[in-house]
Amino acid sequence: MLNRRLLALLIKEATELLRNRQLVGFLTLSPVLSMVIFGFVLNSDVTHLRLSILDQNQVALSRELVDAFTANKVFLADRYTDSQPDLTRQVQQGQVDAGLMIPATFNRDLLGTGKAEIEVAIDGINAYSSGIAKGYVTQITTQFNLNLLQDNLPIGTELELPAQPEIKFRYNPGTKDSWFFVPGVIGTILTLSAILAAAVEAVREKDQGTLEQLLMTPVASTAILISKVVPISGLLTITLTMCLGVARLVFELPFRGNLLLLWIFSILYIQIGVGIGLAISTFSKNKLQTILVGIFLNIPIILLGGAVTSINSMPLLFRWVAQLNPLYHYLIIMRGILLKGVGLQVWWVNAIAMIAFATATLLVSAHRYRRQLS
Amino acid sequence: MRIRRIRNQVLKELEQFQRDRLGVALAFVLPVIALLIIGFAIRLEARNIAMAVQDLDNTALSRTYIERLYATHLFVAVPWRGSVFPDALDRGTAQVQVTIPSGFTANVIANRQSPVQVLIDGGDVINARVSKLAIEGVFLSVLQYQLGERSELGVVSQIRLWFNPGRRESLFIVPGAYGVILAVFPPLLIAIALVREKEQGTILQLYASSLSAAELLLGKSLAYMAVGLGEAVLLFIVGFLLFGVSVMGDPTPLIVGTPIFMLASVQLGLIIGIFTTTQSSAVQAIGTIKVLTAFLLAGFLFPLNSVAFPFSVFAYLVPVRYFIELCRNVFVRGSGWLGTWHLVAIMLFIGSIEFGIAWWGMRRMQLSR
Numbered sequence: 257m258l259n260r261r262l263l264a265l266l267i268k269e270a271t272e273l274l275r276n277r278q279l280v281g282f283l284t285l286s287p288v289l290s291m292v293i294f295g296f297v298l299n300s301d302v303t304h305l306r307l308s309i310l311d312q313n314q315v316a317l318s319r320e321l322v323d324a325f326t327a328n329k330v331f332l333a334d335r336y337t338d339s340q341p342d343l344t345r346q347v348q349q350g351q352v353d354a355g356l357m358i359p360a361t362f363n364r365d366l367l368g369t370g371k372a373e374i375e376v377a378i379d380g381i382n383a384y385s386s387g388i389a390k391g392y393v394t395q396i397t398t399q400f401n402l403n404l405l406q407d408n409l410p411i412g413t414e415l416e417l418p419a420q421p422e423i424k425f426r427y428n429p430g431t432k433d434s435w436f437f438v439p440g441v442i443g444t445i446l447t448l449s450a451i452l453a454a455a456v457e458a459v460r461e462k463d464q465g466t467l468e469q470l471l472m473t474p475v476a477s478t479a480i481l482i483s484k485v486v487p488i489s490g491l492l493t494i495t496l497t498m499c500l501g502v503a504r505l506v507f508e509l510p511f512r513g514n515l516l517l518l519w520i521f522s523i524l525y526i527q528i529g530v531g532i533g534l535a536i537s538t539f540s541k542n543k544l545q546t547i548l549v550g551i552f553l554n555i556p557i558i559l560l561g562g563a564v565t566s567i568n569s570m571p572l573l574f575r576w577v578a579q580l581n582p583l584y585h586y587l588i589i590m591r592g593i594l595l596k597g598v599g600l601q602v603w604w605v606n607a608i609a610m611i612a613f614a615t616a617t618l619l620v621s622a623h624r625y626r627r628q629l630s
Numbered sequence: 631m632r633i634r635r636i637r638n639q640v641l642k643e644l645e646q647f648q649r650d651r652l653g654v655a656l657a658f659v660l661p662v663i664a665l666l667i668i669g670f671a672i673r674l675e676a677r678n679i680a681m682a683v684q685d686l687d688n689t690a691l692s693r694t695y696i697e698r699l700y701a702t703h704l705f706v707a708v709p710w711r712g713s714v715f716p717d718a719l720d721r722g723t724a725q726v727q728v729t730i731p732s733g734f735t736a737n738v739i740a741n742r743q744s745p746v747q748v749l750i751d752g753g754d755v756i757n758a759r760v761s762k763l764a765i766e767g768v769f770l771s772v773l774q775y776q777l778g779e780r781s782e783l784g785v786v787s788q789i790r791l792w793f794n795p796g797r798r799e800s801l802f803i804v805p806g807a808y809g810v811i812l813a814v815f816p817p818l819l820i821a822i823a824l825v826r827e828k829e830q831g832t833i834l835q836l837y838a839s840s841l842s843a844a845e846l847l848l849g850k851s852l853a854y855m856a857v858g859l860g861e862a863v864l865l866f867i868v869g870f871l872l873f874g875v876s877v878m879g880d881p882t883p884l885i886v887g888t889p890i891f892m893l894a895s896v897q898l899g900l901i902i903g904i905f906t907t908t909q910s911s912a913v914q915a916i917g918t919i920k921v922l923t924a925f926l927l928a929g930f931l932f933p934l935n936s937v938a939f940p941f942s943v944f945a946y947l948v949p950v951r952y953f954i955e956l957c958r959n960v961f962v963r964g965s966g967w968l969g970t971w972h973l974v975a976i977m978l979f980i981g982s983i984e985f986g987i988a989w990w991g992m993r994r995m996q997l998s999r
Contacts, residue, residue: 278906282914290918294926296941300756304935321785347792349969350959353935366785373786380791381802381962384674384756385933390789391763397787398770404784419695419738421769422745423762425752426719436755441926448917456910544653544822547913551818552660554921556667564931566756568678568725574671588722595753598720 261475265483273457273487283453283488284495287445291438291499295507298437298564302388305353306334310343313362321374324400325356330392347377354378354389427595434507439590440563442499443583446492446522447561448554450529451536453488455550458537458625467629477629481622485530492526512597518590521607524614525586531617538624557583582613635841639849640856643823647857657819661811661861662868668807669873673799674931676760681705682724687734695730695746698768704760725751726761793962800873805957806930808865809891813924813950816858816892817899818916820850824903825912843992847985851896858892869961878964887956887974894949894981897988904991924950949980 274280307325311318326333334352337343343355357375359365366372376393380386428435461467470480497519503509533550540546559565560574561583567575578584585606592598600607648654681699685692699705705726711718718724729747731737737744748765750758774784794801827833836846869875877884898920906912924930928950937945945951952973959970 276908276911278911279908279914282911282918286914286918290922293941293944294922297937297944298926298932299936299938300759300932301936302759302933306935348963349965350955350963351969353933371784371786373788375788375790377790377792380794380797381958382674382933383794383797383799383802384676384931386791386794387675387797388760388763390791391760391767393787393789394767395763395770397785398767398774401774401784402770419734419769419773420743420745421748421765423748423750423765425750425758425762428752428755428758431752431755431758433755436753444922444925445918448921449914452913452917453910456913460910541652542650543826543909544650544819545656547818547822547909548653548656548660548815550913551814551917551921552656552664554917555664555814556671558921558925559668560671564926565672565674566676566754568680568757569673569676570671571673577671591753592722596720598716602716602721 262479262482265475265479266486269483270487270490273491279453280491283449283491284498287449287495288498288502290445291441292502292506294441295434295438295503298441299433300384300436301433302385302392303329304332305330305385305389306351307331308334308343308346308352308355309336310338310340310355310357311336312338312360313358315363317363317366318358321358321362321400322356324396325393330389343377347379350379352379353385432507435509435595436591437564438503438507438509439587439594442496442503443525443561443587443590444558444563445499446496446526447529447557447583449495450488450492450526451533451554451557452547452550453492454485454530454533455536455546456533456543457488458484458534459540459543459546462537462628463543471629477626478622480629481534481625485527485534489523489526489530492529493523496522496526509594510597511594513593514599515593517599518593521586521589521610524610525582527614528582528610528617531614531621534621534625535617538621538628557581560584562587579609582610585609585613632845635845636849636852639841639846640853643850643853644856647819647823647853657815657857658861658864661815661865664811665804665807665865665868666872668810669800669804669869672803672931674802675797675799676757677704678706679704679726679757679761680708680718680724681726681728681761682708682710682718684710684727684729686732687730689735691735691738692730695768695772696728698772699728699765702764702768704764719749719751722751725754725757726765728765800875801962802958804869804873804875805961806928806954808862808869808957809928809950809954810924810930811865812858812862812891812953813895813928814916814920815861816854816896817902817920818913819857820854820896820899821903821906821912821916822909823854824850824900825906825909828903828907829909843989843994847900847988847992851893851900851985854896854899855889855892858896859889862888862892875961877960878962879960880964880966881960883956883967883970883974884960887953887960887970887977890974890977890981891949891953891956894977894984895953897981897984898949900988901984901991904988923948927951928954930954947980949977952977952980 309322311322325331343357346352347355355377362372378386378389425431504511536549537546540549560578561581563583567578588606589603592603683696685696708724719727727749731744734744750761752758902912902915906915927945927948934945956970956973959965
């Protein structure tokens with residue numbers, strides 16, 4: 257008997273969800289669309305830094321140095337200036353990202369004393385990109401010096417560079433940004449959608465007062481809860497499957513590990529999100545509070561979970577906090593399966609953590625939801 | 631259009647908003663907590679990258695290289711775990727593996743090629759790029775040091791990091807966080823308020839009254855712009871007290887720019903409120919459009935220079951991008967109006983277009999369907 261009631265309730269909830277066309281669109285199409293857009297946009301490479309050039313020397317050698325700076329796509333010769341104050345002002349106002357100053361005595365110093373100084377001013381606001389830019393500047397000048405050395409050797413002899421690193425990137429030989437960011441964006445979108453949809457749907461009936469009608473019917477409170485959770489989870493599972501398919505087609509993401517396991521743990525992650533959403537709804541008094549807390553919670557979950565930032569760079573305290581973040585564990589599993597092709601033997605700890613999170617959130621929210629009903 | 635009607639509309643909206651005391655508290659406390667978490671946790675400068683080194687040579691030279699690698703302060707040592715699957719890289723316990731071959735020193739002295747194998751986890755592109763650059767830099771610097779004995783020729787680059795010589799991350803993160811947070815919370819509030827009126831049917835009274843669409847929109851916008859400005863001031867104060875981020879030079883670009891950004895930010899919430907019919911879809915729209923774009927499309931974490939053409943267009947449409955740039959100018963660069971006037975102008979432009987769209991969606995003041 258219970259099963260028939262549950263089924264009826266499930267059908268009611270599912271039709272109600274599907275009838276809200278806009279919501280279905282936001283839960284299925286917009287995640288896929290966002291994933292594609294952000295997969296293309298997110299880019300941690302530092303290129304096309306606008307460089308302002310002040311070459312007070314204007315000889316062949318100084319121009320060679322300028323060429324060395326702008327030869328690769330790291331620096332872009334954005335503008336040339338002829339005065340120091342101009343250059344200062346351009347960096348100051350953020351019109352350029354870096355300035356290169358070659359003094360008038362550059363070639364005389366270099367050929368006369370063997371040493372010449374140049375000055376590179378980098379907009380240091382962004383610690384990430386300015387750090388990378390600094391690394392490139394050092395590399396460019398060192399390479400320039402080695403070339404000078406090569407030119408001064410007797411003809412026929414080669415400069416030997418025996419100790420060279422042979423750097424290979426495993427899992428992602430082309431260092432494609434999308435291979436790193438797309439799993440992160442999928443995790444982000446699932447977090448946002450699951451938490452918000454579950455939280456808002458759970459308070460909807462409370463707000464409209466139809467919950468009382470539901471309580472008068474002879475269905476168990478567990479059945480009400482299940483009927484709320486299942487349609488949203490089902491819809492998001494479809495979304496996830498579409499996301500993975502599109503990621504494969506558009507970004508050629510390698511699917512190196514067990515796809516079934518990925519699917520199972522993704523569904524588990526959706527349950528965690530739904531559980532968190534339900535819990536929020538039971539803790540707050542009305543819709544506004546639910547929504548505010550729901551949106552807020554997404555910020556730490558997403559930013560501290562390693563979706564688009566590196567956990568290892570965070571202060572120690574937050575590296576520990578990350579262990580309490582379900583998204584952190586889900587992303588290790590997802591990237592492990594998609595990119596590394598590793599299985600349970602590597603990420604079993606994360607798997608246990610996720611199962612624990614799912615159990616805890618669903619138990620807490622079920623308990624609170626039931627108490628709210630009675 | 632009557633000023634008095636708009637004023638009453640603003641007062642009514644604020645009155646309704648402040649009735650839910652806990653909601654009001656959340657609307658001001660949650661942004662501050664978000665700022666604290668972001669400001670204290672997010673670090674963009676890479677560090678603590680786990681590196682496992684296998685030194686098959688074990689000579690003074692090979693140890694010099696290893697020392698130099700760790701001297702970059704980028705890597706932390708983890709034990710070498712062999713190369714059988716799953717190795718340290720597969721397990722994620724190491725992100726970089728370096729193998730110095732046996733006979734390395736002998737080969738280097740004899741000028742024979744002796745490549746050092748470096749394997750980097752390319753799955754994490756951020757750490758991979760930084761690691762590669764640092765390792766190449768170490769090898770070049772040791773090389774130049776050794777060659778230096780043979781030649782005196784060399785260009786020395788004096789690198790100066792402007793505005794932030796100590797590389798304080800909060801100077802970058804906190805002004806960015808202002809933008810991200812203010813792009814999410816005020817539009818959320820206005821969208822919920824508008825859709826609630828639709829769901830409860832109270833909007834019919836507004837439709838039936840003599841209020842015009844523009845008056846209605848202006849009233850609601852101004853009310854939530856006021857709430858948003860309150861949040862902004864609170865964030866600026868907390869940012870100053872806890873992160874030491876203070877206004878550099880002329881504060882007027884901020885004083886003028888913040889309300890204009892709030893206009894643009896709130897209008898998008900209004901548009902979402904107008905075109906969605908239920909609170910659930912409005913919240914999902916805010917979640918996927920506002921939260922995602924603010925985090926990922928506004929230059930909050932990574933510079934936007936590297937975004938390829940057709941997709942870079944998206945980034946130009948996001949008003950938060952300009953506000954974050956404005957905040958960085960005012961709080962860090964101190965470049966005054968010369969470096970910021972165009973940002974304010976673009977935000978004003980986007981805000982007006984958004985108001986136009988909102989007005990167009992609302993103009994009939996009729997129930998849809």
